[in-house]
Amino acid sequence: MASLTEKVPPGVTGAVLRAVFALPGPVKRLVAGAPVRRDGHELALDAQLLLAMMRLEGERRLAGGTVEDARRGIARGQAYLPKVPARPVRTRKVDAGGVPARLYTPKGLAEGTPLLVFYHGGGWVIGSLDTHDTVCRYLAVHAEVRVLSVDYRLAPEHPYPAAADDALAAYEYAAAHAADLGADPGAVAVGGDSAGGNLAAVVGLTARRRPDFALLYYPAVDMSVLRRSRDLFAEGFYLTDDDMTWFSDHYCPEARRAEPAASPLVAEDLSGFPPTYLVTAGFDPLRDEGEEFAERLRKAGVPVALRRQEDLIHGFANMWSLGGRFREAASEAAGALRTGLYAGPRGRG
Incomplete structure (x- = not known):
């Protein structure tokens, strides 16, 4: 009922x-x-x-x-949260190398500006372009970028590695056709939240043409080991330990969870990963694995800015329209993306 x-x-x-x-x-x-x-x-x-x-x-x-x-x-x-940024954003469908996607272009954005290839969260099982529509609009407007949101295949209908394969295919298409999308071929980033952060990390490790920046919101980067934060915040803070178990069981067989395409934290060599802004939430079961990934990136010589939003919960990227701390965190992430793309790869020529 x-x-x-x-x-x-x-x-x-x-x-x-x-x-x-x-x-x-x-x-x-x-x-x-x-x-x-x-x-x-x-x-x-x-x-x-x-x-x-x-x-x-x-x-x-x-x-x-x-x-x-x-x-x-x-x-x-x-x-419940349909509010969008005041600045209009135009959208259109894109066939990104056989993977459906949606391109966001803020009104007045010049041709040849940066592009973010974005992967929505939802445990590889739920979530869609529509559930993360306001996140993409916010990033497009406040980071002054085009955003290509990828509609990768979901489990259990399409188990691992289908989502990772789609994520890589869509990124490779975007990198090769950035100019056709109105973007700068020399400033293409990957990003995502939670399971989408996992996919962005996989692309950062495996893409032939390395992304110029990575924006990772509280990424799920290791299904092979449960860390302390999974116990500390197992219940009561939106995402639960049981939720993560349900997602993992639907997405990836246990025997394959230690593969880097499922758990990028276990990859032996992270030295080729792009410069990264990685943000975690203090009250999140995924907090510790995300922060361990950032530390491994740092040890591998990757420029990384790790930010723990210590008083927030998993999923805060979707909650920006409520204002307050949620919007503060969203603004910081958008600022990091804009700085990373405009002052980073573009500055390197």
């Missing part, structure tokens, strides 16, 4: 959510409850308020149950 909130139009629920976030701080604290502290960090009020609103909606896991239910759930969740 559908829950009450499933019968309410997402626009109505979204309006209520934004109204709650517009309340004065003391009132939001009353709704959210006492501060939450763990592992030396205090959860941001904005994140705690969002989690409290999710609990009011009813216990709902990001994953679990049937694949179809999980896909409907993430699609509905993103429909």
